[in-house]
Amino acid sequence: MVVLGAITLTMIIPLLNILARSLSGPEASATMGGLEIFPKDFDLINYKIVLNHPKLMKAFWNSIFVTVVGTFINIMLTTSAAYVLTRPKLVFKKVIMVFLIFMMLFEPGLVPEYLVVTKLGLMGSKWSVILVSAVNVYYLVIMMRYFEEIPESIFEAATLDGAGHLRMMFSIVFPLSKAGMATITMFYAVLRWNEYFKASIYLIKANDTLFQVVLRQFVVLGDTTSIVGQQNLFNYNDLARIDYTALKGATIIVAIIPILLLYPIVLKYYAKDAMGGGVKE
Numbered sequence: 001m002v003v004l005g006a007i008t009l010t011m012i013i014p015l016l017n018i019l020a021r022s023l024s025g026p027e028a029s030a031t032m033g034g035l036e037i038f039p040k041d042f043d044l045i046n047y048k049i050v051l052n053h054p055k056l057m058k059a060f061w062n063s064i065f066v067t068v069v070g071t072f073i074n075i076m077l078t079t080s081a082a083y084v085l086t087r088p089k090l091v092f093k094k095v096i097m098v099f100l101i102f103m104m105l106f107e108p109g110l111v112p113e114y115l116v117v118t119k120l121g122l123m124g125s126k127w128s129v130i131l132v133s134a135v136n137v138y139y140l141v142i143m144m145r146y147f148e149e150i151p152e153s154i155f156e157a158a159t160l161d162g163a164g165h166l167r168m169m170f171s172i173v174f175p176l177s178k179a180g181m182a183t184i185t186m187f188y189a190v191l192r193w194n195e196y197f198k199a200s201i202y203l204i205k206a207n208d209t210l211f212q213v214v215l216r217q218f219v220v221l222g223d224t225t226s227i228v229g230q231q232n233l234f235n236y237n238d239l240a241r242i243d244y245t246a247l248k249g250a251t252i253i254v255a256i257i258p259i260l261l262l263y264p265i266v267l268k269y270y271a272k273d274a275m276g277g278g279v280k281e
Contacts, residue, residue, distance in 0.1 A: 013037060015256075022046050022249035029246035046250035049242070055206070056214060056251070062126065063211040064258070066199075067192040070130040074188040077135050079181065082143035083169050088152075104137035110201075117202060128202040129195060129210070136191075139184045146180030147173055182266045193259055215255050219248045 016037035021029045025041035032040060050056055084090060085097065113132055122128035150173060158168050174181065196212035203209050 018249040018252055021243075021246045022253055024246060026243045026246065029243045045242070046247045047254075049247060050250050050254055056211070056254075058207055059209050059211040059214045060254070062208060063193060063195075066126055066129055066195065066210060067189055067258070070133070070192045071185060071188045073130060073134055074136070074139075074192075075181065075185055078140050078143055078184060078188075079174065079177075080169070081135065082140055082147050083165070083173055085140075086144050086147040100137045100140065114201070123202060124204045124208065126203065126208055129199050132198060132202075133191070133195075136188070139187055143177070143180055143184055146177040150176050186262065186266045189262055190259060211255060215251055218251060 013035060017032075017034055020037050020039045021032055023039035023042055023044070023046075024032065025043040026045065028040035085093060090096075117123055117128045117132065122131065154172055154176075155168060158172055163171070194212055195210060196216050199210040200213050203213075
């Protein structure tokens with residue numbers, strides 16, 4: 001426990017330091033060390049700049065749209081495909097699985113994907129980022145393992161009662177696989193929210209860019225002109241004395257918050273038995 005606690009501190013302290021800097025006044029944050037976890041001269045000016053910046057907020061809501069819509073499409077396609085591939089009477093099941101595993105191990109690459117996106121007329125559209133990552137084969141295999149744990153006797157009973165495949169999916173398979181669905185939902189949502197590489201290629205319009213793209217330009221590449229270059233947007237006399245490190249910290253915290261809000265919703269399904277409420281054999 002001591003060793004794990006020490007390892008945890010190495011991850012928590014930097015995050016707390018970033019939060020403390022972002023909540024400190026510009027003069028105080030510039031003098032803070034890397035181990036300080038409490039704000040000095042409490043000030044919300046960094047968050048006022050971030051939350052009132054039109055480019056950042058437009059990118060933020062674009063990322064929300066891509067994450068929500070994209071994750072929904074991911075879950076529906078992945079679970080539907082997993083259900084079909086776990087049916088015992090599926091024709092050419094082995095051939096389909098070999099194809100999917102082959103595509104997982106040997107991806108076609110960015111150039112063919114770029115050509116397909118261009119041919120479909122999706123270049124510059126947020127749907128390009130959503131559709132190119134519609135299904136992850138690895139997560140599909142994980143979902144198949146959950147579905148295979150459901151006893152076949154349940155499906156036989158449902159069939160005798162006249163249930164079709166759609167009814168069995170939504171009334172039997174999904175309720176008994178909440179833990180698995182919660183797991184891949186979190187995986188997909190994190191991937192969607194952190195997307196920046198393909199978005200920087202396919203989203204060529206500034207108004208369609210994602211928050212992670214702007215975050216990388218500002219935090220990693222050090223491009224401050226796009227964030228604080230338009231001083232007329234803010235009514236702060238002290239904008240010129242802004243501590244860029246603290247402003248970067250506030251931008252990072254805003255990027256972390258949506259995923260932190262998602263974790264409590266998803267984690268409650270992890271501790272539950274996937275077969276809770278099923279049949280007794």
